[in-house]
Amino acid sequence: MTTTAPSPYQVDAAGYYGPFGGAYVPEMLYPNVEELRNNYLKIIEDAEFQREFTQLLTDYVGRPTPLFLAQRLSAEIGTTIYLKREDLCHTGAHKINNTIGQILVAQRLGKRRIVAETGAGQHGVATATVCALMGLECIVYMGEVDIERQRPNVDRMRMLGAKVVPAKSGSRTLKDATNEAMRHWISNPTDTHYIIGSVVGPHPYPDMVARFQSVISAEIIRQLLHQTGRATPDFLLACVGGGSNAAGAFYHYLDEPSVRLVAAEAAGQGIDTGHSAATTALGKPGILHGASTILMQTADGQVTEPYSISAGLDYPGIGPQHAQLFATGRADFMSITDKQALDAAFQLSRLEGIIPALETAHALACLPLIGAKKDDVVVVCLSGRGDKDLATYTKHLEEYA
């Protein structure tokens, strides 16, 4: 699965994916970002780091996560569907693959405090968890709106000893929580590490987070080979908020053109309704949270407030690598509405006994739309479990009775 020529889809020496990426940060963040950039590869490639990372993923997170042949769903859709069960990770989503990696980096950089942003609360919980594990102080910024709709995760973070700070500016969701976390890092430049929760932000974050999440596709290769005799699926589906579960699932397949990569974005109430988070459908190139990428914005370059039923997809941008996958046509981006996501969540629950996260439900909703044939192998990254979304699902129970 490795290529010798540099991949057009991987980060280059300057920190870019084609025209996207870079580190567009004010000088106040420059030393922090530079410290990380100068050290992250050295740290990650160190054998002792790899040993500790792998051991924690195994003994603490519970990896490898299963690759499950979903037979009833396959029959219903008319293709062959495997679910990569990231929902079975400790804390209930793929987010912890990244936080384990980053807390080990933070320790090696001598940091004592951790700051993070969170949308659905899954990244916040995964950060609070590794901070408890390593005995580091943890501050999580979360939009006021998200604090309301993802209450169980707020309580989990508090239970784990983290301080949850409401972000009250702007749309009071993930974008604003990210702004506040960055401001916190600006004010605490020497002793604090910012554990960003997706493949967004200034270089080297998108690359570092993708590397930690790449364990997902490394396992898919092994498991698919074992179960089907082939290492490559025909289709690989994942939802994209910032894009970390997708980046991890796609990672080792980027240069395998036979694998069709499908990224599901949140259309919210519909891309033409003004209540949407479908970044590639509605956005343009620009700069957001320290990276050149594609983002939803006004003609005047003001960032638009996104909307999605799913807090983890309620973000006006995507990671720079995804912008490049979109611009080059390497991945297909699909817009999935709240309604389609709910349908898919109830379908999976009833057919397979798995309640998916609302974010994940957007990836599942692509299944009938991709034109997969009966014998095609389709892998869906089941990024997280739906316990945190039960309040939302409960409101719709009657409709699906």
Place this chain on the structure above:
Amino acid sequence: MNRLTQLFQRKTADVLNVYFTAGFPQLHDTVPVLQALQDAGADLVEIGMPYSDPVADGETIQRSNQQALDNGMTVATLFEQLHDIRQQGITVPILLMGYLNPVVQFGIERFCQQCQAVGVDGLILPDLPLEVYEREYRPLFAQYGLQVVFLVTPQTSPARVRQLDALADGFIYLVAAAGTTGAQTDMNADVDAYLRRTQALGLRNPTLVGFGISDAASFAAASRHTTGAIIGSAFIRLLQQAPADGRTAAIQEFVRGVRPH
């Protein structure tokens, strides 16, 4: 000659730079506030182009940005407001300060053209990476007579300070302490040591200290080892509080209060 160059040739100490947000508190307040600052004796003025996500700014400037956007402020509107200021007697050097995305969406060359046309002297774009500036922006800024200002913080290494100083031609903006704008910086021994340390580097550009400068005491402390200082959040608070009909007098009093002589 660029008005900034002229200013710093004439004046090498106690230079007062005042920041305010364009289109704040009301959409059409930009030019009246600019005029009042010039009349009150500000040496240069930094006009903030409002942005939805100003990560380097604290609450006061965040709120002024949001209010200006709610008032309908845009980059294009700002250039309309400024279009004949140089014919109307505004002689004070003007910097535009803002985040990169609105500038990029406006079109960088068109932006530089407009700056030159209305008589802007320099730019502060805090999230413009140095290498992008060198590669893409520097020739344009030079072509349209725009000077560039770079920020330096207490965490910036001496080697990088020198690199920034080599590329800047307006002044060096010394961020007083780690934090966003409007944080309460007391001009303590740490800040003093940092300003001394920077002074000892013997930079080619003038230096102005910003973040947390709010009154005569902090202005004097900041200016001791530098060319002067920048006031932002404290001035925005004044604009918030002053009644519209008493604003010119309040600005007079504010500037006189910061720099009594």
